[in-house]
Amino acid sequence: MTALTDQLAQGLNSxxxxxxxxxxxxxxxxxxxxxxxxxxxxxxxxxxxxKGIVDQLAEMQVFYxxxxxxxxxxxxxxxxxxxxxxxxxxxVKFSTNGGRITAENAKRLAAMDYxxxxxxxxxxxxxxxxxxxxxxxxxxxxxxxxxxxxxxxPQFKLSVVMTRQNVDQVDxxxxxxxxxxxxxxxxxxxxxxxxxxxxxxxxxxxxxQVRLYHWLLERPHVLTGDSFFHLSALGEPLPGLNLCGAGRxxxxxxxxxxxxxxxxxxHDEFMAGSVRDExxxxxxxxxxxxxxxLREPSSPGAxxxxxxxxxxxxxxxxxxxxxGLPLDAPDxxxxxxxxxxxxxxxxxxxxxxxxxxxxxxxKPIGVGRKRIPVTIL
Amino acid sequence: xxxxxxxTTTFDADRRWHLHERVALRPEPFGALAYHYGNRxxxxxxxxxxxxxxxxxxxxxxxxxxFTAAGIDDRRWPSFEKAxxxxxxxxxxxxxxxx
Numbered sequence: 523m524t525a526l527t528d529q530l531a532q533g534l535n536s537x538x539x540x541x542x543x544x545x546x547x548x549x550x551x552x553x554x555x556x557x558x559x560x561x562x563x564x565x566x567x568x569x570x571x572x573k574g575i576v577d578q579l580a581e582m583q584v585f586y587x588x589x590x591x592x593x594x595x596x597x598x599x600x601x602x603x604x605x606x607x608x609x610x611x612x613x614v615k616f617s618t619n620g621g622r623i624t625a626e627n628a629k630r631l632a633a634m635d636y637x638x639x640x641x642x643x644x645x646x647x648x649x650x651x652x653x654x655x656x657x658x659x660x661x662x663x664x665x666x667x668x669x670x671x672x673x674x675x676p677q678f679k680l681s682v683v684m685t686r687q688n689v690d691q692v693d694x695x696x697x698x699x700x701x702x703x704x705x706x707x708x709x710x711x712x713x714x715x716x717x718x719x720x721x722x723x724x725x726x727x728x729x730x731q732v733r734l735y736h737w738l739l740e741r742p743h744v745l746t747g748d749s750f751f752h753l754s755a756l757g758e759p760l761p762g763l764n765l766c767g768a769g770r771x772x773x774x775x776x777x778x779x780x781x782x783x784x785x786x787x788x789h790d791e792f793m794a795g796s797v798r799d800e801x802x803x804x805x806x807x808x809x810x811x812x813x814x815x816l817r818e819p820s821s822p823g824a825x826x827x828x829x830x831x832x833x834x835x836x837x838x839x840x841x842x843x844x845x846g847l848p849l850d851a852p853d854x855x856x857x858x859x860x861x862x863x864x865x866x867x868x869x870x871x872x873x874x875x876x877x878x879x880x881x882x883x884x885k886p887i888g889v890g891r892k893r894i895p896v897t898i899l
Numbered sequence: 900x901x902x903x904x905x906x907t908t909t910f911d912a913d914r915r916w917h918l919h920e921r922v923a924l925r926p927e928p929f930g931a932l933a934y935h936y937g938n939r940x941x942x943x944x945x946x947x948x949x950x951x952x953x954x955x956x957x958x959x960x961x962x963x964x965x966f967t968a969a970g971i972d973d974r975r976w977p978s979f980e981k982a983x984x985x986x987x988x989x990x991x992x993x994x995x996x997x998x
Contacts, residue, residue, distance in 0.1 A: 526945060529929040536925065538932065538941065583925040585934035585941070611923075613936060636936060 527765050533817040536582040537807060538771040539747075541785040544572075544594040544603070545777050546883035550619050552644070552655045554683055554724065556714040557776070557788055559592040560885035565778040569599045571798075575775065576603070578803050579612050586613030586636070590785070592777065592883075595622035601630065608636045617642060617681060619659065620666030628666075628673035640681040640707060641666060646691040646698060654685065654724075671702055679745065681707045684734065689726040692737055696744075707745040708738070710752075713844040713854070714786040716884065718876060721845070728862075731855060732756065752837040752853045755830035766839050769794070769816030773807065781806045783816055786840035790880040823850020824864070830857075837861070846874030910962075910984040915995040917957035922991050924950065933991055940989050949982055956992060 547562035548555070567575070579587065587607065594600060594616055607614045615638040623631075623641070631637060641663060645651030648660040670678050680699045682688060688695075692708070699706040713721035726734065735753040738744060738760055748762035763771065768784040775781050779797040782788055794810040797803045807813060825831045837853020845854045846868055852860035868874040918924070921937040930944040944950050952969045959965040962983060966976055986992045 526929065526943060532928070534927050534932075583923065585923060585925070585932075585936075586939075611936075613939070638939065 527763060530763060530767075531765060531770055531817065531819070533770050533813070535808075536584050537773050539588065539767065540579070540584055541588045541590055541772070541774045542575075543590045543592060543774065543776050543785075544600070545592040545597050547596045548591060548593045548619070549596070549621055550593070550656050550659060551885060552619075552716070553720045554644075554654060554685070554711055554715075554717045555884075556712060556717060556786055557590075557592065558715040558879045558882045558884050561883045562592075562596075563778050563881075563883060567777065567779050567797075569602065571779065572599070572603050573606050575779075575797055575803060576607050576610050576612055578797075580610040582804055582807075584612060586615055586638075589614060589616035591617075593619050593621065595627070604634070604637060608634060614638065615640065618666075619655070620663040623666035623669050625669045625672065628669035628675060632670070632673040632675040638679065639670065639675065640679040641670075642681045642683075644683055644685065645688045646694040650687045650691070653687070654683075667702055667704070676703075678702070678704050679707045680704045681709065683709055683711045684726055685711055685724045686726050686730065687724070689730045689734055692734070696741075705743075705745055707747065708734075709747050710749040710838070712786040712838060712840050714840055715788065715879060718844050718879065725855065728855070728857070728859065731857065735760070735857075752834050752841075752855055753857060755834040755857045759833060764833070765835055766837075768792075768839055769813040773813070775803065781810075783812060784840060786838070787843065788880070789843070789877055791843075791877075793880075821850050823848070824860070825850070825852055828852075828858070828860070844877055846876040910980065910987040911994065912962040912966075912980060912983075914962065915956070915960055916962055916965075916983070916987070916992045917995065918953060919991055919993050924953070926950070933986075935989065935991055938990055940991070942986065942989060942991060944982075949979065952979060952983075953986070953992065 543557060545562055545566055546559045548559040551560055595618055604614050613636040617640040620641045631639060643651055643663045644654040651660040682695060695706055711721060711725050731753060735756050739758060742761045750760055751764040754760055754764050772784050773781060774785045775797060776788065781794045781797060783792040794812040795806040822831050822836060825836045837856060839849055841854050842849055842851055845865060847854060847864055851864050854861040854865055919935060922933055922935050925932045930946045931950045933942050933944055944953060948971060952965055955965045955968050956962060959968055966979065971979060983992065
């Protein structure tokens with residue numbers, strides 16, 4: 523670690539990267555959804571409460587927020603809150619499944635300042651994408667991209683969660699992004715939410731990850747949300763801070779106002795408090811027990827004797843937790859295979875006990891859109 | 900990839916500089932975080948001395964004068980010049996129009 527990352531690990535006055543999920547409602551049921559979204563939670567924050575949070579973030583000089591869900595555009599007050607954020611100097615980057623990017627909404631978004639859009643497409647072709655995101659979603663996203671282009675929206679981000687099926691499509695993705703003047707954003711598939719069950723079959727193989735690492739090294743302009751830092755153990759570090767930012771530089775506010783250490787650990791064990799509590803978000807960020815403990819130096823545990831611990835820091839906390847590994851175990855996708863060995867050892871020991879989702883908002887199977895089966899290998 | 904309309908400026912210590920009007924600084928234990936609302940770049944000002952220097956730039960006729968005003972030892976000038984060069988490249992600081 524450098525002197526700077528050492529300091530970042532001890533925490534900041536305010537988060538650098540704050541994810542804020544606006545609703546658990548979603549018209550899709552993606553098999554890898556990190557927040558197990560589907561149904562709106564009746565306790566979701568009201569418009570006034572949302573604006574109160576924006577005020578707090580503005581006061582803390584949070585420069586921008588990453589809005590997600592669920593599908594944030596399903597909130598009837600979506601534009602009202604986006605506009606309020608911009609007014610208060612809090613930039614907005616929001617992730618969407620594209621379903622509500624109509625021609626009209628695209629024009630409205632193109633006219634706004636400080637609003638960045640990330641649109642999700644998990645396969646460059648229909649077959650690959652629709653198996654993950656649901657039937658018809660590929661065509662729908664392409665239509666949304668067309669609307670943004672037609673509206674003159676300057677540069678949206680094409681966002682892809684890397685899976686075993688799409689990781690070899692990166693060149694085609696790059697071409698597609700170029701065609702739209704878009705930025706490409708590739709992120710790591712974590713075994714969170716509905717991914718707890720699907721990750722084991724869908725995460726990229728170790729050979730694919732090595733190829734991806736070299737591909738990314740050659741393309742520092744491709745955005746990754748700093749999510750592949752476990753691959754930095756392969757040699758030259760990828761661009762970014764290369765550390766687990768949970769509770770240190772990142773955190774998550776969920777749709778009911780609960781604050782979690784990172785977007786990939788929506789689980790009671792990593793819940794630091796609620797913005798509805800006295801002191802609001804600032805008190806949680808600055809002095810909650812959970813965040814304070816995450817800022818203390820972590821033990822290298824099983825990775826102590828590995829020469830690459832400084833490069834990868836032992837990897838992703840969420841990936842370990844949801845695969846049933848201890849937090850000081852190697853990352854399940856450790857580039858040297860120690861994580862796979864650790865998972866096998868758990869299985870040999872009577873099977874890994876994997877955590878379950880604390881608050882599942884998935885739609886019941888058989889109601890509405892069919893859950894897509896994941897036995898595709 | 901499009902590179903928008905960002906003009907990369909070479910740093911000249913003899914000119915007067917100031918923070919870009921769309922850049923915000925947030926104090927942090929290590930110095931400050933700077934965010935550029937225009938090009939959406941984020942950067943770290945890695946020492947309180949650098950923050951002090953950057954904040955003085957607009958008040959002094961040249962960057963060199965700001966070094967002196969901030970009480971920065973001559974021997975440390977090259978490292979601060981390097982930091983300002985990088986800030987200028989990211990459009991975080993801009994030179995005063997010469998017109």
